[in-house]
Amino acid sequence: MTTGDDRVDVAERAARAGGEVAHAAFRTGIDVETKDGKTDVVTQADREAQHRVIEVIRESHEEDAIVGEEDDELKAVPESGAAWVIDPIDGTNNFVRDTQIWATSVAAVRDGEAVAAANVLPALDDTYVAGKNGVTRNGESIAVSEKTDPETFAVAPTIWWGFDRRDEYANACRAVVERFGDMRRYGCAQAVLSMVASGQLEAAITNVHANPWDSVAGVFMVRQAGGVVTDVHGERWVPGCEGIVASNDEAHDVVLDAAQEIRPEA
Structure with missing residues (x-):
């Protein structure tokens, strides 16, 4: 073996x-x-x-x-x-x-x-x-970023919202810019999660059910680099669950609040 x-x-x-x-x-x-x-x-x-x-x-x-x-x-x-x-x-x-x-x-x-x-x-x-x-x-x-003040965070809305879910995309962007220092959007989930792991970003959020190939490697990296990854309900992320909320674990509750505003009725 x-x-x-x-x-x-x-x-x-x-x-x-x-x-x-x-x-x-x-x-x-x-x-x-x-x-x-x-x-x-x-x-x-x-x-x-x-x-x-x-x-x-x-x-x-x-x-x-x-x-x-x-x-x-x-x-x-x-x-x-x-x-x-x-x-x-x-x-x-x-x-x-x-x-x-x-x-x-x-x-x-x-x-x-x-x-x-x-x-x-x-x-x-x-x-x-x-x-x-x-x-x-x-x-x-x-290792993940050591920043603790959410108003200094750079946060990425990640994964893709289809044309029938653009209101959620807009909600995600608004939730980020109202809470954090700045927003990034890179169009590559594995790159984004790698950036959270390396401290280039403080967090990444989505409420989309991510495909395993878009998420498993990067989620593992964030965790091994000292960060935390949950679903949009705050439970430990596993493949197939709803959303990805990845952070440096310094203000994960604030990051989670932002993710939960993507689909407010949830």
């Missing part, structure tokens, strides 16, 4: 390998397809990067389940056993707009809980890796 440290290494190698495939297609005028909506886009680079990630994982973990955004991989994290949760290009809308904020994400889970993760942002030359001993960015240890 492999150790947690082995899975950290595999997660990083797989994310780097997939990221290299995606980066080779970045800013090359690649064709863009749509899936379930005008803003739900996919490219051949997504598929090829996912294939490469899986190839690397399969070199050492042939029997583990794979949860992935593209193709016919599982779409939910198994409650038991070993699995890998992968997103070949998180932030494809940024990718196809030649914007550098996108990530190749790989997380290892066991019995539904993450044990290792890597988020590689090739166009920014940043690699975030998390294991039992904490989180690093480009090999250097990182």
Whole structure:
């Protein structure tokens, strides 16, 4: 049986390998397809990067389940056993707009809980890796922000509200700007959660049910870096629950209040 440290290494190698495939297609005028909506886009680079990630994982973990955004991989994290949760290009809308904020994400889970993760942002030359001993960015240890005053916080509304939920998007933005120092919106959930883990942001909020490939790796990073992640009801976040409320744990109650205003009737 492999150790947690082995899975950290595999997660990083797989994310780097997939990221290299995606980066080779970045800013090359690649064709863009749509899936379930005008803003739900996919490219051949997504598929090829996912294939490469899986190839690397399969070199050492042939029997583990794979949860992935593209193709016919599982779409939910198994409650038991070993699995890998992968997103070949998180932030494809940024990718196809030649914007550098996108990530190749790989997380290892066991019995539904993450044990290792890597988020590689090739166009920014940043690699975030998390294991039992904490989180690093480009090999250097990182931790959540130490800011305690919400009026100094930078907070990101994250994940995507569809066209039929734009009132909630507006509520999220208003809830942030009324409470915190400033708002950021990056269009890549794994990048945002990595930024919370590294202290570039104090918090991130959404009430959307996040797909596991958009969330599992980053949530693990925030926790391993000293932060906290709950759902919109204040309960410990697990895959499939409602919303993500991630913070440096210095004023999580205020962050949670903001998240609960996204859909006030809830």
